[in-house]
Amino acid sequence: MYIISNHFTMKQQNLSVYPTYSKNMSTMADHKTLHIAMYPFFAMGHFIPFLHISNKLAKRGHRISFLFPSKVLTKFEPQNLHPHLISFIPITVPQVDGLPSGAAITADVPSSLFPSIMTAMDLTQPIVEIHLRELKPHFVFFDFTHWMPALCRKLDIRSMFYVTSGAVNVAFLLTPEKKIMEKDDLELDVIMEPPESFPPCSIRLHAHEARIVSNNTRPFGVNISLPRRLVTSLTECDVIGIKTCTELEGPYCQYLKTQYKKEVILAGPTVTESPNLVLEEPFASFVASFKPGTLILCVLGSECVLKKDQYQELVLGLELTGFPFLAALKPPTDAETTESALPEGFQMRVKGKGLVFGGWVPQELILKHPSVGCFITHCGWGSLSQSITSPCQLVFLPNGVDQAVNARMFESDLKIGVEIKKRDDGFFSRDEVCKAVRAVMDVDSQIGKEVRANHAKYRELLLREGLEDSYIDKFVQKLLATLG
Numbered sequence: 001m002y003i004i005s006n007h008f009t010m011k012q013q014n015l016s017v018y019p020t021y022s023k024n025m026s027t028m029a030d031h032k033t034l035h036i037a038m039y040p041f042f043a044m045g046h047f048i049p050f051l052h053i054s055n056k057l058a059k060r061g062h063r064i065s066f067l068f069p070s071k072v073l074t075k076f077e078p079q080n081l082h083p084h085l086i087s088f089i090p091i092t093v094p095q096v097d098g099l100p101s102g103a104a105i106t107a108d109v110p111s112s113l114f115p116s117i118m119t120a121m122d123l124t125q126p127i128v129e130i131h132l133r134e135l136k137p138h139f140v141f142f143d144f145t146h147w148m149p150a151l152c153r154k155l156d157i158r159s160m161f162y163v164t165s166g167a168v169n170v171a172f173l174l175t176p177e178k179k180i181m182e183k184d185d186l187e188l189d190v191i192m193e194p195p196e197s198f199p200p201c202s203i204r205l206h207a208h209e210a211r212i213v214s215n216n217t218r219p220f221g222v223n224i225s226l227p228r229r230l231v232t233s234l235t236e237c238d239v240i241g242i243k244t245c246t247e248l249e250g251p252y253c254q255y256l257k258t259q260y261k262k263e264v265i266l267a268g269p270t271v272t273e274s275p276n277l278v279l280e281e282p283f284a285s286f287v288a289s290f291k292p293g294t295l296i297l298c299v300l301g302s303e304c305v306l307k308k309d310q311y312q313e314l315v316l317g318l319e320l321t322g323f324p325f326l327a328a329l330k331p332p333t334d335a336e337t338t339e340s341a342l343p344e345g346f347q348m349r350v351k352g353k354g355l356v357f358g359g360w361v362p363q364e365l366i367l368k369h370p371s372v373g374c375f376i377t378h379c380g381w382g383s384l385s386q387s388i389t390s391p392c393q394l395v396f397l398p399n400g401v402d403q404a405v406n407a408r409m410f411e412s413d414l415k416i417g418v419e420i421k422k423r424d425d426g427f428f429s430r431d432e433v434c435k436a437v438r439a440v441m442d443v444d445s446q447i448g449k450e451v452r453a454n455h456a457k458y459r460e461l462l463l464r465e466g467l468e469d470s471y472i473d474k475f476v477q478k479l480l481a482t483l484g
């Protein structure tokens with residue numbers, strides 16, 4: 001049972017935040033200018049891609065009303081490149097029993113509390129309805145709020161499930177053919193293998209990853225598991241949008257279109273036009289102190305928190321490589337601080353050539369720095385999108401199951417990087433960390449040459465002049481076509 005500590009009425013919702021543009025901007029008569037409301041799951045890995053697409057659409061004159069939990073709204077203002085077209089609408093999120101006060105997004109809590117973040121978001125449904133009735137957008141872009149399509153139908157608004165995690169993992173795990181909805185106790189080998197009519201690939205899940213999927217039946221938010229929530233969203237939305245491109249995931253997008261019998265619109269790789277920010281201290285001088293192409297950057301997304309033993313294997317593996325490194329790792333679940341989590345004497349040994357940072361680092365900016373020679377990523381789609389267009393070598397260390405599917409595709413299909421090998425129980429050692437890094441950093445080895453050549457090919461493909469624009473233009477045309 002969840003305690004809702006605030007009762008919301010129209011007057012309590014600060015409706016004066018709406019942009020002062022004339023209402024008829026969103027009349028159907030004017031088909032050239034769309035008005036889109038955005039409401040992504042309360043997580044950095046969702047906010048960031050929704051903001052990217054908002055900037056791309058606003059650049060073409062479309063209006064965006066971005067609904068944000070009031071507590072985090074100001075954090076994103078610097079990334080609003082078109083404030084005259086993108087309005088941030090603060091949403092007062094009910095306090096949920098068990099969530100630390102002040103916690104608003106997944107990055108604020110351990111993964112065990114992610115379901116409560118979802119519950120808080122589910123409880124905003126009445127507030128969201130009030131705003132949508134007032135805003136009257138053409139579309140709502142959403143992802144984890146499976147109740148959004150029904151709410152939109154009631155208000156004569158179109159709904160798009162905007163998938164920020166890439167297509168392959170949704171296609172591998174969440175289609176009717178996979179039957180993940182029907183049976184909670186799917187056999188492991190059914191989960192490990194691609195569905196029957198899945199595009200040819202060498203993607204397979206390991207047993208320890210399949211066990212995570214088969215156990216994923218607990219409620220994620222109010223009375224529904226995450227898989228059921230996502231399949232419901234995919235089934236009931238009017239149109240599916242995906243932050244990807246055919247050059248990377250064409251066959252999987254086609255498969256999703258066949259499975260869900262609806263339009264699948266691709267936004268392209270949406271390489272970010274990050275505001276021209278400059279790398280600041282303490283990172284700027286540390287990163288600049290190394291020769292080009294020698295620094296290992298290790299960032300495991302906004303949510304991953306390792307256990308202390310894995311945390312230590314990872315940092316000791318970085319030390320073993322002999323390369324300088326910068327690792328952004330949240331302190332492990334069973335340790336209070338970074339200092340107490342690091343192995344005895346480690347910080348003295350690596351002083352000046354290794355830095356373990358316990359908080360948020362400007363990943364995109366650091367990735368652009370010439371010192372960076374290798375990026376160890378957890379394979380969240382946002383980080384993978386950035387990694388493909390970066391010149392450095394890639395090592396994959398997936399944490400979640402969708403990240404594991406992404407890692408398999410990038411290593412065994414695209415062949416642009418190497419995944420750190422894990423034991424059958426999912427544990428990885430310092431030696432495996434070192435082996436994977438050295439493999440991609442060795443310009444003379446067969447694997448080193450192969451990943452460099454393939455990575456360069458995809459990087460050139462995705463950075464091709466006009467590619468981004470052609471995807472977004474087509475994206476808008478298909479949105480307009482959906483309005484009929």
Ligand SMILES: C[C@@H]1O[C@H](OP(=O)(O)OP(=O)(O)OC[C@H]2O[C@@H](n3ccc(=O)[nH]c3=O)[C@H](O)[C@@H]2O)[C@H](O)[C@H](O)[C@H]1O
Nearest residue numbers: 045164165301302303328360361363364380381382383
């Ligand atoms: C869709 C969902 O995104 C989630 O988000 P998560 O944050 O883990 O990963 P990214 O998508 O890489 O998003 C992370 C985003 O945060 C940025 N960043 C992160 C850490 C840091 O210290 N500094 C940064 O700048 C990074 O550059 C990227 O833009 C999960 O992956 C989930 O598997 C996936 O389905």
